[in-house]
Amino acid sequence: MTSSNQKPPVATLAGVLSFVLVVGGASGLLHEWLGWIHFMGFVRFLAPDGYEVYSYVVMTALGLVVAVAGDALSRHGRV
Template identity: 45%
Template sequence: MKTLLGYLGFVLIVGGASGLVSGWIPGFRLFGLVRYLVPDGHETAGYATLLVLGVLLAIPAARRG
């Protein structure tokens, strides 16, 4: 369970951060998979939410060792 939370947290953190960066830097695309999780027109809030959820999932995984 620890590794699953860690991997999922990592994917959400990297996906959310790359989505935010791609909004500020045109042409930057790193993680195209997570764009299907965010509704059109709400990219900034959606990617920030993914980033926060990733951090919240990664914290318990890191605390368990």
């Protein structure tokens, strides 16, 4: 028996991806600015040397865009 309020798999994947991007970008920014938090440190390999702050801002913004797109997909799937 399936539930009628299940999200489509693409929307679920978008939610996970947006979480990783937003949290990784925000923790990277906190690490660059404050130097003490290093949560999700693997995102430092995605940022080129010298452009870390810009990369983390782009990651955070991209995560928010993916979250909005995933929400739109889940709403479209229910209609």
